[in-house]
Amino acid sequence: MKNSFELLVALKNSGYLKTTRDPLWWPRSGTFWVIIGAILTQQAKWENVEKSMENLECAGIDSLEMLSALPIEQLSEYIRPSGFYNTKAKNLHLLTHAILKEFDSFEVFCTRVDREWLLAQKGIGAESADSILCYACKQEAMVVDAYTARLLASFGYSFESYAELQEWVEEGLLSNLSKIHVLYGKEMSLNELYARFHGKIVEFCKENSRGKTVFVESLGI
Numbered sequence: 001m002k003n004s005f006e007l008l009v010a011l012k013n014s015g016y017l018k019t020t021r022d023p024l025w026w027p028r029s030g031t032f033w034v035i036i037g038a039i040l041t042q043q044a045k046w047e048n049v050e051k052s053m054e055n056l057e058c059a060g061i062d063s064l065e066m067l068s069a070l071p072i073e074q075l076s077e078y079i080r081p082s083g084f085y086n087t088k089a090k091n092l093h094l095l096t097h098a099i100l101k102e103f104d105s106f107e108v109f110c111t112r113v114d115r116e117w118l119l120a121q122k123g124i125g126a127e128s129a130d131s132i133l134c135y136a137c138k139q140e141a142m143v144v145d146a147y148t149a150r151l152l153a154s155f156g157y158s159f160e161s162y163a164e165l166q167e168w169v170e171e172g173l174l175s176n177l178s179k180i181h182v183l184y185g186k187e188m189s190l191n192e193l194y195a196r197f198h199g200k201i202v203e204f205c206k207e208n209s210r211g212k213t214v215f216v217e218s219l220g221i
């Protein structure tokens, strides 16, 4: 496997993300729920993040404004299933307040926010910032994560930092855009491409991992 384009072809040919309920893979993309998911998934299993979000939904939360109005102690109880709940509740509370103070609404936030602003918020690292940009705001941000690093390690690649890994993944896609459009049989926005590629990587790793090992034989590359 020479570059990320070859990985994309292999994952696509193996059928990953053929049918997803959400076109960008991340459930409820384009909504404030992605902001919640991006914070709750830090050091947590996605299945537990879903339980926390279910609690919030059952409590009637259906907007960023309602989320920001929740007292931290109550928020903390709702998100208990996804762990580190006191810290995550504080960070989520601070973030929702900062968004509404700076941008007034989720919609304006999505069009105006940038990576630098997100990284300056408490509890937001590179992966959470890129997840929010890509899946909530539909901006051109490629998310890389522990799954991406582990999958590439199984092909013998290692990277010094998040930025280095992200650059390698993006470069392989950006230098093969015309082939990617042929592969998909349509023009595709960079946001959709990045979103679906990250989704394929996560789904493949979840299906083919035992502990820290990712089994790549089935990909045939």
Ligand code: 39A
Pocket (backbone or CB within 6 Å): 025, 026, 027, 037, 041, 045, 046, 202
């Ligand atoms: N680890 C994960 C996930 N696993 C996920 N889904 C499944 C849907 N998302 C959205 C984020 N992180």
